Amino acid sequence: MARTIQIFDTTLRDGEQAPGCSMNLQEKVEVARQLEKLGVDVMEAGFPAASPGDLAAVKAVAGVVKNSVVAGLCRALDKDIDAGWEALAKAAAPRIHTFIATSPIHMEYKLKMSPDQVLERAVAAVRYAKRYCSDVEFSAEDASRSDPDFLCKVFAAVIDAGATVVNIPDTVGYAIPEEFGRLVQYVKEHTPNIDRVKVSVHCHNDLGLAVANSLAALVHGADQVECTINGLGERAGNASLEEIVMALRTRKDLFDLTCRVDTTQIYATSRLVSQVTGVRVQPNKAIVGENAFAHEAGIHQHGVLANRATYEIMTPESIGIPRNRMVLGKHSGRHAFEERIKDLGFTLEPQAIEEAFQQFKILADKKKVVSDRDIEALIAGTTATVPETYRLDRWVVNSGSTMSATSTIRLAHKDGTIHEYAAVGDGPIDAAFKAIDHIIGKEPDLEAFELGAVTGGEDAQGEATVKIAYEGRRWNGRGISTDIIEAAIKAYIAAINAMEWELAAVANGNGTKREVSQGV
Ligand code: KIV
Ligand code: ZN
Numbered sequence: 159m160a161r162t163i164q165i166f167d168t169t170l171r172d173g174e175q176a177p178g179c180s181m182n183l184q185e186k187v188e189v190a191r192q193l194e195k196l197g198v199d200v201m202e203a204g205f206p207a208a209s210p211g212d213l214a215a216v217k218a219v220a221g222v223v224k225n226s227v228v229a230g231l232c233r234a235l236d237k238d239i240d241a242g243w244e245a246l247a248k249a250a251a252p253r254i255h256t257f258i259a260t261s262p263i264h265m266e267y268k269l270k271m272s273p274d275q276v277l278e279r280a281v282a283a284v285r286y287a288k289r290y291c292s293d294v295e296f297s298a299e300d301a302s303r304s305d306p307d308f309l310c311k312v313f314a315a316v317i318d319a320g321a322t323v324v325n326i327p328d329t330v331g332y333a334i335p336e337e338f339g340r341l342v343q344y345v346k347e348h349t350p351n352i353d354r355v356k357v358s359v360h361c362h363n364d365l366g367l368a369v370a371n372s373l374a375a376l377v378h379g380a381d382q383v384e385c386t387i388n389g390l391g392e393r394a395g396n397a398s399l400e401e402i403v404m405a406l407r408t409r410k411d412l413f414d415l416t417c418r419v420d421t422t423q424i425y426a427t428s429r430l431v432s433q434v435t436g437v438r439v440q441p442n443k444a445i446v447g448e449n450a451f452a453h454e455a456g457i458h459q460h461g462v463l464a465n466r467a468t469y470e471i472m473t474p475e476s477i478g479i480p481r482n483r484m485v486l487g488k489h490s491g492r493h494a495f496e497e498r499i500k501d502l503g504f505t506l507e508p509q510a511i512e513e514a515f516q517q518f519k520i521l522a523d524k525k526k527v528v529s530d531r532d533i534e535a536l537i538a539g540t541t542a543t544v545p546e547t548y549r550l551d552r553w554v555v556n557s558g559s560t561m562s563a564t565s566t567i568r569l570a571h572k573d574g575t576i577h578e579y580a581a582v583g584d585g586p587i588d589a590a591f592k593a594i595d596h597i598i599g600k601e602p603d604l605e606a607f608e609l610g611a612v613t614g615g616e617d618a619q620g621e622a623t624v625k626i627a628y629e630g631r632r633w634n635g636r637g638i639s640t641d642i643i644e645a646a647i648k649a650y651i652a653a654i655n656a657m658e659w660e661l662a663a664v665a666n667g668n669g670t671k672r673e674v675s676q677g678v
Contacts, residue, residue: 160416163406164382166200166358167193167399169431170219171231173390174204178606178625178634179435182544182656183215190219191505192430193226193387196423198399200227200382202255206245207238211663213245220249229253229295234283243290254287256280257297257325260304260312273308280312284319295323297360302328306341310349317349323356323382324349328371331364331394339374346379358382361397363389368397373405376415387431388439388446400424400445400477408472425478426502429534436623436634438610445477486533488522495533502530504537524640525617532619535612535638547572547658548598550651555586555643565589567647569597587646594647598654602626602633609642622649626657633657 170189174180181189186203193201203219204212220228228249232238234256246252258269258280265271271279280296287294296316298309313324326345328338342359346352359375359382361368372383389398403419410416428446432439441448451474461468486498495515499506506514517536522528548569557563566580567590577597583589587607595601606625611618620642624635633656637648 160410160414163376163380163415163417164199164356164358165197165399165403165417165419166202166229166360166382166384167196167198167386168202168360168384168396169193169386169388169390169399170215171202171204172360172384172392172396173386173388173431173435175392176390176395176437178632179390179437180634181215181434183211183218184544185434186215187218187222189427189431189434190223190228192423192427194223195420195505196427197418197420198226199418200229200253202229202231202384204245205231207232207235207241211660213241216242216245217248220246220252224250227251227253227293229255232256232283232287234258234279236283236286239283239287239290242287246291251293252291253293253295253323254291255295255297255325256283256287257299257327258283259299259329260309261300262305263303264300277312277315281315281319284316284321288320293322294320295325295358296321297325297327297358299327300329301326302333302338302341303330306344307348310345313345313349314351317351317355321355323358324352325358325360325382325384326375326380327360327384328362328368329360331362331368333361333367333371334365335367335370335374338371339378342375342378342380356381358384360384362392363394363396366394368395369401369405372397372402373413376406377413387427388437388443390431390435390437398444400428404445404472404477407476421476422478426504429502430504433534433537433636436636451479486518486522486528487526488519490522490528498530498533499537502534502537506537510537521619521640525619529613531612535619535621544656544659545572546655547662548594548651548654550644550647551576553590553644553647555590557586557589563589565593567593567597569594569651586643590643590647591650594650594654598658600628600657602628602654602657605632607646609646612638620645622646624649624653626650626653628657631657631660633660 170186204216206213206216216230230242230246232242242254258276265276284294284296298312301309357380359372359380361371383402385397385399385402387399389395406413406415439446492515495518514536548571551570552568555565562582563586564582568578570576579593579596581589581592583592605627608623610621612621619638619640622637622645626633633653635649635653637645637652639645
């Protein structure tokens with residue numbers, strides 16, 4: 159019978175650590191609900207000691223998730239573990255995940271600790287965590303560059319101290335599949351009492367081998383695999399959940415391994431994570447990329463029409479992309495709209511459905527056909543937002559080849575006041591952003607600005623994403639509109655609202671995190 163492995167998702171922690179991928183509390187809760195629906199065994203919700211904002215987000219996730227273990231990452235320090243437990247205490251199934259590096263280079267240069275001191279700290283941290291929580295995972299950071307015998311010694315000691323899971327991270331994405339598989343096997347064969355715990359792996363993608371390394375580890379006996387949606391994560395990212403799960407399913411003849419994930423929720427989860435983080439999925443990304451199931455070459459199309467299996471090793475339906483959907487347009491009613499939202503994997507409160515439906519009607523008046531992408535973008539605009547300090551009331555731009563661009567912006571402040579300003583800039587968007595800066599009385603740096611289309615076609619909606627920085631902190635914003643200049647202005651105001659919200663929280667002593675993102 160196939161062996162069941164555990165899927166540990168760390169999109170909300172390692173994924174969120176990637177530059178520009180941070181999520182606010184509401185966004186994390188929304189993604190957590192979807193991960194639960196996807197059927198992950200464990201979700202790592204954050205790093206509670208990193209900031210009060212992170213702690214609050216992990217607490218919020220722990221409060222809503224019932225069918226997955228919720229983990230919080232803690233360094234091997236009492237104060238981190240205290241913060242971790244404060245965040246996790248109310249979870250239906252909490253797990254404290256503590257870590258310390260075991261490689262010579264990390265111990266000498268980062269920790270400035272001897273191997274004996276590291277061993278002692280690891281054991282003390284696991285013992286301390288056990289006072290709070292029965293489920294404790296221990297990770298040996300940079301395990302793949304550690305001395306395998308030292309690794310086994312540390313694992314044996316933390317198992318003695320009560321660890322329930324030991325994790326072997328390839329922290330810097332250095333391992334090669336055959337070698338990494340052998341390391342897992344070595345740990346299993348040389349660690350006393352290893353059969354009392356689950357062996358986990360956690361691979362980064364610096365050499366593009368994270369999924370291959372994870373699969374090799376599973377073949378060599380790993381019980382748990384740590385991964386993220388869309389492969390998000392530090393630097394080149396983590397092993398991609400959807401690629402691991404679909405490899406196991408598509409090649410079950412070879413792996414004979416199974417997991418609890420409902421693969422038909424993969425597409426919806428991927429889209430949600432992309433919407434919330436503002437990080438687009440590359441078109442040729444395996445499983446969830448736009449082109450993953452597109453057949454362009456005539457010879458391929460011919461084959462697929464004759465028999466899909468000629469060029470398709472898995473079906474779009476298996477990851478939750480239905481074929482032959484009814485087209486939605488201005489004559490579609492609320493029922494059809496609600497059904498489509500459900501099909502796309504969203505669970506919304508009645509008020510959010512109402513708001514999204516009103517937006518849909520406005521959009522359907524402008525576009526003949528409203529695509530699934532349009533609906534996802536609409537929904538991202540009606541959920542998971544931080545409170546609005548400023549709302550766009552009106553805007554005008556003037557530009558051309560023989561004059562300087564100008565823009566007049568009118569914003570409504572949450573205190574009921576209206577603010578208007580006209581500015582000159584290098585192009586209409588620069589002028590609009592300058593007018594907004596004047597109104598808010600701050601000049602954040604515009605670190606990144608991207609414009610794209612939600613779908614193809616002349617009547618496509620424009621989608622803008624911006625990243626701003628101010629006094630060493632960063633925020634993201636997204637905006638959509640059938641007018642690209644309006645999309646850009648909305649994105650900028652969204653980032654400004656995220657900034658104002660966080661700065662107000664810091665001023666009130668509830669400092670949040672390094673980066674906050676905001677929706678449309
Ligand atoms: O990459 C890594 O080593 C980690 C650990 C903290 C598990 O993310
Ligand atoms: Zn990692």
